[in-house]
Amino acid sequence: MRRVLGTQNRTLWFWVFVGPFALGLIVFTYVPLAWSVYLSFFDAHNTVSPTDFIGFDNYTSMLRNDAFTDSLVTFAVFSAFIVPTTFVLSLALALMVNRTRRGQAFLRSVFFLPAACSYVVAALIWKLSIFNGVRFGLANTVLGWFGADQTAWLSTTDPPWYWLVIVTVRLWLQAGFYMILFLAGLQRISPTLYEAAAVDGARPGWQVLRHITLPQLRATSIAVALLLVINAFQAFDEFYNLLSNSSGYPPYARPPLVYLYYTALGREQNLGLGSAGAVLLALIIAVVTVGQARWFGLGRKED
Amino acid sequence: MTAPVKRPTDDALVRVGRALRVVLLIALALLFLIPFYLLVRNGLASEEDITSPDWTFFPTTLHWSNLSELFDDPTVPMARSLFNSSLIAVATTLGTLVLASLAGYGLARIPYRYADQVFYAILGTMMVPAAVTFVPSFVLVSSLGWVSTLRGLIVPTLFSAFACFIFRQYFLGFPRELEDAARVDGLGYWRTYWRVVVPNSRPVFAAVGTIVFIGAWNSFLWPLVIGQDRQAWTVQVALATLNTSQVIRLHVLFVAAAVSIMPLLVVFLFFQRWIVAGVERSGIDD
Numbered sequence: 378m379r380r381v382l383g384t385q386n387r388t389l390w391f392w393v394f395v396g397p398f399a400l401g402l403i404v405f406t407y408v409p410l411a412w413s414v415y416l417s418f419f420d421a422h423n424t425v426s427p428t429d430f431i432g433f434d435n436y437t438s439m440l441r442n443d444a445f446t447d448s449l450v451t452f453a454v455f456s457a458f459i460v461p462t463t464f465v466l467s468l469a470l471a472l473m474v475n476r477t478r479r480g481q482a483f484l485r486s487v488f489f490l491p492a493a494c495s496y497v498v499a500a501l502i503w504k505l506s507i508f509n510g511v512r513f514g515l516a517n518t519v520l521g522w523f524g525a526d527q528t529a530w531l532s533t534t535d536p537p538w539y540w541l542v543i544v545t546v547r548l549w550l551q552a553g554f555y556m557i558l559f560l561a562g563l564q565r566i567s568p569t570l571y572e573a574a575a576v577d578g579a580r581p582g583w584q585v586l587r588h589i590t591l592p593q594l595r596a597t598s599i600a601v602a603l604l605l606v607i608n609a610f611q612a613f614d615e616f617y618n619l620l621s622n623s624s625g626y627p628p629y630a631r632p633p634l635v636y637l638y639y640t641a642l643g644r645e646q647n648l649g650l651g652s653a654g655a656v657l658l659a660l661i662i663a664v665v666t667v668g669q670a671r672w673f674g675l676g677r678k679e680d
Numbered sequence: 681m682t683a684p685v686k687r688p689t690d691d692a693l694v695r696v697g698r699a700l701r702v703v704l705l706i707a708l709a710l711l712f713l714i715p716f717y718l719l720v721r722n723g724l725a726s727e728e729d730i731t732s733p734d735w736t737f738f739p740t741t742l743h744w745s746n747l748s749e750l751f752d753d754p755t756v757p758m759a760r761s762l763f764n765s766s767l768i769a770v771a772t773t774l775g776t777l778v779l780a781s782l783a784g785y786g787l788a789r790i791p792y793r794y795a796d797q798v799f800y801a802i803l804g805t806m807m808v809p810a811a812v813t814f815v816p817s818f819v820l821v822s823s824l825g826w827v828s829t830l831r832g833l834i835v836p837t838l839f840s841a842f843a844c845f846i847f848r849q850y851f852l853g854f855p856r857e858l859e860d861a862a863r864v865d866g867l868g869y870w871r872t873y874w875r876v877v878v879p880n881s882r883p884v885f886a887a888v889g890t891i892v893f894i895g896a897w898n899s900f901l902w903p904l905v906i907g908q909d910r911q912a913w914t915v916q917v918a919l920a921t922l923n924t925s926q927v928i929r930l931h932v933l934f935v936a937a938a939v940s941i942m943p944l945l946v947v948f949l950f951f952q953r954w955i956v957a958g959v960e961r962s963g964i965d966d
Contacts, residue, residue, distance in 0.1 A: 485956075
């Protein structure tokens with residue numbers, strides 16, 4: 378009797394602790410997701426309670442829409458740039474900062490500081506100060522010292538100089554954060570491994586890095602790679618703030634979220650179509666994330 | 681790491697390598713600081729100084745009046761949006777800390793038959809990036825009539841699976857002896873949590889709180905979607921509107937951007953060691 382009461386008591390307390398959070402997650406994540414799936418089968422212009430069931434029409438028109446498929450290509454190109462560059466830069470920063478004795482805290486702060494800056498602010502500095510196309514941009518000023526011509530960075534599509542602007546903003550904002558993750562990983566590597574390597578005659582530098590440090594950082598590397606891809610999918614702020622202006626958004630370089638934002642909440646207010654796009658995007662993300670995790674062998678036991 | 685055992689022949693090579701590393705680090709550090717400098721420089725320069733073709737490192741004169749011009753400007757609700765952002769960031773941080781820490785503790789410490797299933801249901805929402813749900817969330821919030829309200833900006837953001845995950849991982853590693861002592865003294869789950877666990881877990885609360893605060897202050901897509909009225913603009917939305925408007929007054933825009941990151945820089949510099957400690961203990965990369 379006592380034990381039964383005790384178990385009930387624990388179940389009750391479990392839900393006292395977890396219930397409010399779980400309820401909020403249901404209301405503000407699961408319900409919207411379900412509603413989104415529901416809406417995606419309806420013709421829902423300007424309304425959240427539609428009446429015209431249209432089956433998979435929203436999905437087929439979304440997949441046939443060049444603007445949507447282009448946005449997926451934009452995302453793929455963007456990730457192909459940003460994931461490896463951020464990975465390499467943050468790892469390099471972590472390795473260098475970790476080996477620095479004097480001023481380590483200062484260097485760590487300097488590289489981590491941009492993480493406190495918003496994309497909106499960073500985009501503004503990049504667009505109006507560093508990569509300004511006319512007269513007063515820092516990049517053009519510096520290049521001018523070497524006799525280079527002025528470049529309209531954000532509106533030049535051939536070659537696509539706007540990628541340079543978009544990639545460097547995110548690199549500046551995020552490299553420090555991932556550097557911290559790598560630093561945490563480096564600090565967990567046992568010093569005895571390095572001592573053993575030195576006794577075995579491994580040369581400090583490349584050999585130690587390749588055979589000791591990088592293998593020991595494997596778990597961290599997988600986490601960073603997964604986070605980088607998921608975050609790349611969320612790209613919105615810098616694209617919106619760098620490329621749109623008072624007269625609209627240029628036809629190039631719309632990642633999926635920018636496209637969905639304009640479809641669902643722009644002039645058309647086509648929530649059915651926007652929901653279909655969101656569902657498609659969620660499916661793609663799920664497939665990519667699971668595939669990536671499998672490929673890295675996540676969840677497999679380490680030996 | 682203790683110093684590796686070095687052979688004398690490597691010394692010259694090591695010294696060159698170290699010098700190269702120091703030079704590279706200093707160069708990179710300067711590169712990382714330049715954008716901050718440009719922000720402050722342009723915020724305190726005159727419009728002519730910003731747009732001059734003969735760019736100079738220091739502006740010719742410092743215009744502190746840019747600040748008063750910004751706050752006196754009737755077209756930008758700067759004071760209002762700063763107020764909104766502060767309220768949202770503080771409320772989101774406190775709400776998230778309470779909700780996610782309770783849930784994390786329950787998942788880690790209160791035995792329940794379906795605890796694992798509940799945990800996976802929570803973790804699963806991390807797989808769906810929050811940004812993908814913005815269309816349906818907008819639909820939900822607008823059908824509640826919460827568009828352009830602070831409620832609409834705060835409440836849906838309070839349920840962070842990431843924060844819950846970090847707390848659960850942390851509480852799994854919390855020393856059981858402390859809790860057992862509390863139980864012997866006759867404290868239930870509730871009082872054990874508030875009197876023993878929370879006071880002994882300040883670092884993880886500070887770390888998660890700082891990350892949530894920064895995220896809330898900097899968030900852009902959700903406030904852009906929900907804050908349609910000027911009255912409900914956050915400072916990020918106000919800046920973005922200035923940035924994409926017909927007539928851009930550069931000195932006002934830059935001083936606004938500089939003002940917008942000041943509160944955060946203070947929080948950040950003060951709490952950053954907690955973030956580092958939090959990352960190291962959270963098991964985020966294990």
